[in-house]
Every structure is written in C-alpha cells, then in structure tokens.
Amino acid sequence: MNGTSTNGRSKDQLIPTNTVSTADGQRVRARIEPSLPVADVIHQLCVNLKMPEPSSFYALRDEDSELVTDENLRKKVKTKAPLQLVNAPHIEAIEIVDKLSARDENGVRHSLPRLIKYIREEAFAETFLARDGLHELMGIIMNHQGNILASALNAMQNLMELDYGWSTIQPPFISRVVQILSNHHSMINVCRPATAILKRLVEADPRSAPQNQNVASSSKSVPIVEEGSVFRYGFDVVYDIMRAERGLMDTVVARLDSPDSVMALNSMMLINSLLSHATDLYWEDLTTTLERLNVRKSVTRLMSSHSSHLIEDLTSSILSFQSALVRLTFRKKTTPVNPEDDPAHEQMMNAIWNAAKLVEEYDSEGIVKWRKLGFDSEDLTKEFEGVGVLGLECLKSLVQDNPDFFAKAVLEQISRPYERRCPVARASNEVVELLSEHWEIYAPGYTTSTTFIPLFLNFPKVHALATQFFLRMWNESGAAHGDFTRVSALVRSQVKVALRRESSAQWHEVEASFVDSEYREVRDRQMKELEMEDDILTKLPVRRNLRANLYKESFEFVRSQRLQCMIQGAWFVNGIPLVIPPGRDPKKNQRPWRFMRLDQGMKYIHYTDTVSPEIPIRNGLEDLPDRIEVASITEISINSCSTPPNLLPFTDLPPLLGSMAAPYSFSLLSREGSLADQVAMDSSRWADWTDGLNMLRKDGGHVATQETAGFVHALTEIGLKIKLLDLSGEQVEIPSSLYAGPPPPSNDFFFSDLSHES
Template structure:
C-alpha cells in the first residue's frame, strides 16, 4: 500500500479547494482502515513524544509487554521500527534502580518480565541486524546498545556478564562485524560507533577486575587452566625415581611456573590486565588444548631458561592489544571524532571491526610469539625483546588492515610474517622514533658515522693497494707485435707515497717482493685517473676523475706529469682541481700506468683506492654501498645499544684465543706503518 505522509495529509484537510479536501479525506479513510499503518503511525508518534520527554505517564509494564510482543511476533518493518524506538527510550531513560522486589518501568529491568514471557525476544532482536532495511538494523542495534549499557551500569557483577555472554552466543559480534564492513556504513554510523565504544567499556571493565583466588569464578578459571595442561602426565614424568605420584601432584614444585608464570602465585601476575588477561589465557587453553599440551611437553625437555613462558606471553599479548586499540580512550573522544569525521574515508579510519574479534587476534598474536621464540632460539632474558617484536607485528598487520579486510586474512598474515622483515621494520620504526625525539642530534650522529665509515672503507681500499695485485698486460712493441711479458704486478709502498710495478712473463706462485718491482710512480705527480668502470652517478662530479667511454675490457689509466729534472719531491696532492701546482699549468699530461683488472671487484678496489689515497671521493657503487652498510650498522648498534657478544653469539661466548708466550702487552698496528 502507498505510504502516506501524515503531516501532509492533515495540511490537505484544511485546504481551501474542495477537490483537495475530498482527496485527503478519501486517503485518510483508507489508511485508517489499514491496521498496519495505523499502528505504525501510532508507535512512531509515541516514540517521538518520548524523545521530547512527553508521555512518560503512559509507560507501564503492560505497554512494555505489548511492545516486546510486537517485536517478537510482527513481521512489518515500519511497525518494528517504531516499537524498537519506544523501547530504546524506555531503556535509556535516566533512572535510579529502586528496591529489586518492586517492578521498574525504566531500564533493562523494565523489559525482564516481558522477556521472561517471550524468551525469543533477544534472538529475534539480533536477527534483525541482518535485515536488508538499514533503518531497522540501526533501530535494532540502538536497542541492543541501550540494553548493554544499562546492564553494565546497573546490573550486579554476577548478572551483566551473563547477559553479554548470551548476546555473544546469539551472534551479535558477527552480525555487527558484518555491518561495520558493509558499504552502507554511513547509514549505521551512530549505533555502530556506540557498539564499538561499548566494546571498549566491556574490555576496560574486565581489565579493572583484579584477579583474586578468593573469588570462586577466578579460582575455577585458574583450575581450568591447570587441568587443561594435563598435569597428571607431567607429574608421572617427574617421578622417574619411584616417587609417589599422588604426592607429586599435590606438591609439584613448579605447578604454575611450568605453564609460563614467573612465580608460583599466578594471581599476582595479572595486575596489569586483570580478569581480561585471565579470560584471554583461559580461552586459548580451552580452544587450543592440544597445542597447549604439546608445547608444555616439548618445553619440559629443555632447560628452564629456554622454555617458552606461555602464560607471560599471553598476558603480554593482551596488554599489546589493549594499547593498540586504545581501550582506555573515552567514549567522549570517539563521539568527537565522529562529529569531526564526516567523509567516507574518515569513517573508514574511525571504525575498527577487528576490535570485535579480540579473542581471535589474541590467539593469533600469541601463536606468532611462540613461532618467533622458536625461530630465534630465545631464552628467558629475551622475553622483553620478543614482546616488542610482537608489538611491532600487531601494529603493522592489525594497524595496517583496512576496514573491509577479513579477520581470517589478518590471522594468516600474522602467522606468515617473516622474522627478517619484522626486524627490518623494527629498525625503520626505531630510526623514525629517534628521528622524532632527537632530530638534529640524530642527523649529527649519522654524519659522524658516515665520516667514520668513509675512513674505515678508505683504509680497507688502500690496504688492497698495499697488498698488491696482478693485472693482465696488453702492451705492444713499436712494430706492432705483442711483447713477451703477459702480466704485471702493482703494489703501493709502505709509506704510501709510491706505486711500484713490474712486468712478468707469468703469474708466479707468490707475490714478488717490493724490491723486485723495477718501476715506480711518485703519487705526487698523478694528475687524474681515467676509467671505464661503471660508477655511481651520484658521485660523478669529482673534479679529478675522468670517465672514459665504456669498452669491452675494463681498465684504469693513471695520468700524470713527467718527474721534474730538478727540485725536491712533493707529497701527494690534497686539493681538488686535478692536483696541479701553478708551475704545472703548462705541462702536458702523460699516461703513467694502465691497469687491466681481472674482476669488477678488483677494479672497484683499485680505482677507489687510488682516488681515496689522493684524498678524492670514491665513485664506484660497490664502495659506496659498503660505506652505507658500515654506517647503517654503526647507527643500528648505537640505537639498539647491542653488545658485541649479544650480536655475534647465539649461545655461550667463546673463550678468548691464547697462544704460548703471549701476554697482554701487545697492540695492533692498524695502519700498517707509513
């Protein structure tokens, strides 16, 4: 039947034109004859009255029972909307609980007598969250939110958890999760945001309940965890020498520590996460009992320091999730965010559907901890380091998941995230953290470390020259025939002032002595280095470096000036501009030496070694990558404050090597003499 706007219909009844009035009366009589529309309009009108704080004198147990009956039995959407709106107002109406023996017409208590008559009420209410009508979904969720809030606020500590558990058993979490991922998020934003906030309220409330063995429920939870660990089998294994099994069960010295607690007083270890931590641990033990028992069995064969602390890990994951989802954030902050964020993209950031799957995320995070503990061969003292890695993992995977990403995909990503990727991410985050905190100081540290790395690599490259190397020789005589010599050996002198070289028929068994090399070049006469070696384009602006066109064979050509016939020798050039002095401005460059390296690695070492001994910047990508690598490792070591023995040795630190006749009175000649 056609939907009629009541306000418009009433306006037409007072119209001056007779034809308009007749049509209005005709439609009115038809709608009055339709009990569905009449009831829908009546319910909606009464709901509006309650919203403006009118009509409360008409609210009684009979009305509440009639409204609950409509929600359970009536199929029409427009009737259900109005009925639910009325109940939202009744449940949400400010009130002070009176004597429990007296009936209450406000709050959740007002509905309990009617729900006792129609026990399918809550099930029908949750089922409406799957309706194709978004307005009905919103009304149903608003009513569920009102019931949850009033129950948490006014019911006893023994009652409200049962009500919340019943809603969860009916599938409210899954239904709201689907709505949060739906494309029609904008239509349901207000009630969905309230449900998300109420979820945080529940988590806070559970966290704030201190664990106490005086509480029967808490004792039962601890006992359940102990029994799920299969203590009988463990006790049997612990009595290898014929001890009485029953006595072992009663007085097991590590009853709780073997489960991963730090002490034999487990209740005291829940002080940070309260009963919420107990719920998470108990849920894991219950739903993954076989895995739990298998782990305990495997751990029992290891030394105590190598056993994975299951309980401590579980409490740590609970704490990580609590911080990640900002559970302590007030509902007022969430409401302000909604008022500010009106765009679709902003809503995507505001809603966190994964929060609703807290338990599944806890299990996935805990299993990731177990995996990393095993992969890193961690020990007890490494617990804090592993917890930090899990924190980064959850921040990355859970925090990086979009609103529509399914929880199963998140679980798989947590399970498959590679350890080395996680370590790289940890270093990136660490550098960003220090960048924010230190700013200019960190940049100064980077510059210092880069300079140190440059000096370190410079020394390494120059030492390659000091060690010497063989190079192929392709020289020809004046008549064009190949000379007898096929190779040459080149070596830097110990004082680093001369480059000695000589030609040989073949490569001998060992390197020739420096005195056996007949030729030498005074490095003070070198003007430039020409090479066809591929270079790093970022460093191609060096003034004394020339790069020749690339050819089939790699070569390095050293250019310089003929030695002066008179005058004293000068030291190597320390400036730019080809290393020339004013008196050499008219001299002509000549080829002093050509090197043909056998490999690209040797070519990089010698080209950059020659440049760096002339106080020029290196140009090959290999050398610059090595400088960056050394500098980055230095930065990471400073940021992490890692001791050498921690970084180098996974097990026991090896003994310091000794030699007969060696005492502590020695030193290293780092630079090899000059």
C-alpha cells in the same frame, strides 16, 4: 493586516501574499504582517472569513501540516507558504481522544495518522495527556494487531520523544512491547517502533534526569526521581522484563541481518543503548548473552556489506557499537580475576589446566601448578592484574579453539631448561596488553576510531594469532628468560604491520602476516623503528600508564573545544541531497546559505537561511528563528549531499554535479528523513559539527573525522613528551620494570657518605 508605511508606499507592496484555505473549501489570498502574534493573525482571518467558532478554536498549518507559531511565522510569510485554517491543536486532541476511547475500529484507524503527526506539538500533547489519551493509546497497543498496532506504536514512539507525560507506563505495557518484538512473525512496520520504544525506556534512567546529571558518574549516589518524571525506568527495569521473554535477544540480534535497513538500524541502536546503560546487576548477563549470540559476527557482516544504502544508514550506529565494545573491553580488562570467589573464573581456569594435560607438583615454595603454564606465581589474581577478565577470556578462547596447540606448546616449554622456557600464560597476557595498546583501550568511553575495525570485533582470534607469533619469535630468536621484553617489542612491531589496514584487510591477509613473517625480517624492521622512536617511549610503564591518562585528558579537551565551536556558530551551504525526494526542486531555494548555532543548553540547533554569508549575525539566538531539536537527530551522515548550482562566490568549494558528494558535506537525519543537509567551508568546521553532534548522543557517541582523531593523538603525544621532560633528565636510563629487593635483615646499618671517599 494591511496598512501604509510612513514613506508613502503601501505595505501591500512590501508584504508577500499567502494563500489561506479552510476546511469548508474557502480559499483567500492574504497579506500577513509577519511581526504580528499568530493569535492575532488567526483572529483577523476568522473575522474576515466569518468562521462559526471563536478564533481560539483554530490554528494555521502549512501544506506539510506544520503548525504556524510565533517563531516560524516570519519564514512562512517570506516563502509565501500556502496555509490552512484548521482546528486548533487542543480541539484536534479532544476529537482524537474521543475517537480512540470509542474503540470503533474505523474511527481509530483514521485517527491514528493524525495523532502520529500532531503528538510532538506541546499544545496538542498537553490536552491529549490531560484527557487520558495515553491510557487510550496503550489500550489500543495492548489489544490490536496489524496496521492499527503499527500506527499506535508509531504514535507512542513520537509521544515518548517528549520528556514528560508517559511516567504512568507500567510493566504490563513494557511486557507487551517485548512480546511484540520477540514474535518472529511481527511485521517490520510493527517491529521498528517497538524497538525504538524499548530503547527510549532504557535511556529513561533516573541518572539521565536533568537534576541528576552531576551525580550520574558516581556509583554511590542515589539518583533523585521526582514525582511524575519519565526518568523512572532505565536498563534494570527494561532488561528484567526482556530476560523473562525467552528468545528476545536472539530475535534482536538476528534482525541485524534484516534486508530492511531501518529495522537493522533500530536493532543496532537498541543493542548500543543496552550496552551504554547496562548496570552491575545485569551487565554480565547481557554481555554473556550477546557473546553467545555472536553479535560481533553480525556487526562484522554489516561492515562488509556491499549495499551502499545500508552502510550509509548504519555507519554511525556501527561506529557507536565499536565505541560500546571499547567500553566493554576496558571493563573486562579492569575487572579482577578471582577464582576463589567467582565460580565462572574457577571453571575457566580449570578448563585451561585440564587442556594442558599436566600434573601438579610441589617444591620448596609449595604447590607448583599455575607456574607450569608460565605464570610467575600461584596467585592468579596477581598474575591477571594488568589484563583482568579480558586476559582470562582470551587465554580460555586460545585453549578452547586449539587445545592441541596449547598442550603441545606448554609441554615443549616445560621440557626445556628453566632459563630457556617461554612463559606461555604470561605471553598470552602480554599480547592482550599489546592489542589493548594498539586499539587504545585506555579508558571507558574514549575512542577515536573513525573507520570500521572488524578485527577489533575479533579480538580473541587476533590474540590467538599474535600469541602463537610470540612463541615462534621466542623459539627462532633463541630467547632466554631475560629476553621477554625484547620479544614483546618484536610482537608489538608485527601487530602494527599486520593490522595497519584493518578496516579493509581480509582475514587471510592478517593471518599470513603473522604466520609467514621471518624472525630476521621482523628484527630488522623493529631496529629501524627504534632508530626513529624516542627510547623512553619504549618503556612499558611509560607507554601504558602515562599515555592512557593523557589520552583521556586530550579526548575531553577536544570534545569541549568542538562543543564550544558549535555554540559560537558557523556558516554552511544548504546542500542538495544526492537522492532528491519527489516534488523537491533544489533550484527553488533562493537562500543557499545557513548560519547554525548550538544553544547553551545543548538541546537545540538554531539557524537562519540567507542569500549571503556576509549578513551580520548577532550573539545569542534573536537572529536565528528556526531550530532543530538535537534529541530528534538519530544519525549524522557524512559525504551525503552536493553543493547547489550557481552558488554565489563566497566560497572556494568546487562546483559539483548533483550526483557527486561535496567533500565536507553532512546530513542530520531523523526517523522521518533529513532535518538538514549542509556543506561546510573547510575540514575544521566539518569536524567541529559532525564529531560535536556525535559526542552529544545519549547512546554513546564516536569520532567520525580523521581531523578530530588526529588532534587527540597529537595532544596526547605532545603532552607525553612534556611530561617526560620531568622524567628523562640527562637521558638517565629508565628500567622497564622496578625491583625493590629484599628488606634489610635488621636496622643495624647506616648510609655511607661517598663524597669523602677517594
């Protein structure tokens, strides 16, 4: 390991000195050549220290037990990290499996913490699995309680972060994890890993396997499950077992209110994963169960929590829940209503009819029933065509929560002349459309909300308020049958005003905005809005169809752009966490700059730390020896760290106190803590990485920055105006709806040539 350079200077003067200790108490100082393979370094150390076993039996670890590899040796040498010569991973794995199989409680208790630490290492995991360690670990989980069970579950959770090795898990083991989770008396340190294990099993869907990525979106494609693949479980397998355990979902939702932020976080992530991976088989059962348990209310309480620590940990997952709820809402909106074939739909419509307290009649067209409620026909599938089951559920909720108002409103309209009646049911569906437009329920999986929107979680309540407002505007404006679109425009304007501060507005403020606003005030404001808005954008067919398609295209474009920027790489400042862990001194960091790049496979973030951002970084990954696994990132926390003191003047970032968050800071968090604390140079770089990483998440990502949301909206609006150039011509009037008229009674007609007439 020592030598002399060609210019006459000793390499000892150039190579840093590391301290190496052994299990038997030996402690030596060694100058390690960082370009050597780790195996050669270990061999020379074993020779010099006269170790009793072959060098293949040993490995090097740092003081945090991180294994020294060819990839990180250079970093360990440069930082003069204290090293330990210890058992090689495969030797450690053999010893631990032997201790687990002996089932001696004391031996098991002392072996599990080592298993938790080492199981993620490939060399350790391969030997552990080859010696049937998975079977031994599952046996401990099946038969132990208390702290041993908690440690075993943590080890299993870490093992399942690998994409191999646990394909032999069987339903009895999943049932055991479900039972542990459903037990109200289970300790928090037991529930945390149990929740994470179920989440991982849900995500291990055959369609998530690498070979099935291209067919994952096709419902008709049969995914390929390779022998030995861990992608053989998924939502149906797990949820089928969860349904059999009575009260499990009640417990999961109840734990959202847990004072332990990690427990609430894990429960939130499990619910998100279930919603993101739900299949047609159990989708309705899951959503009905969550609605029955009022999960929206629990999440709303989390949003309004005054515990800054809780909000910081859960913000990302709450936003992901909002995204999942957008997908759920869109699916309901596009699910047809069919009372003839679906008993649930028939039951809801019967409840609505009974609440109206009306009697069926007959006219020349046949039975008059649903037309009395304000529909245009008796064909309910057609009447709910634009709003689907979402519209039906909102109408049912309106009736159920205030049956007297509904019965009175319907009776009042029927008592009027036909031309003066407000079609109550049609108004309800129109409000559903307006709220869907406001909350951008355009397509599954696409949402740019960057803040909490608790009012969206109360969609039915907001719908009820807006529907009552619709009826009041109809009455106060003296509207007639042809004024439906005009009243709808008034309600659309009021929705914008009432929900403009929805992330912070109190419910009573929203309620007052709908209840106390006068017609003349709303009309004057809406007329001013029309002066500033392109008339063509107020046309319903344009606004609701063309904009939805362009919004989806814009979202995908921005997502692709963010990921490409991450693949190109960028410079960041190594930030200081606002809460510094014990024993960590930020002033000791002599390399305050970090270059990070996402690999082409989007599985790892490769990086290097330097003293200056002017150091050239080549394309590829050769200059980036360290890496972070994307799958290990559970949260992307923003505004989470500060800039270090005495930062070299390569940036315009303002100097901040250690307790102040830098404006473009973010942290990549795992279950064990922070993987990286970075400060971006500008808002664009910050948006690229925070939103890009969120969009890569398996449990349904979300947009976290206003910049990305603004890009999506700007592209949508620009695209919309460009498309309209093909439609508008010389300001030709575009009708709000098209009526083809009746067909000719016969073919005895011809087209007149008007050009020859004077």
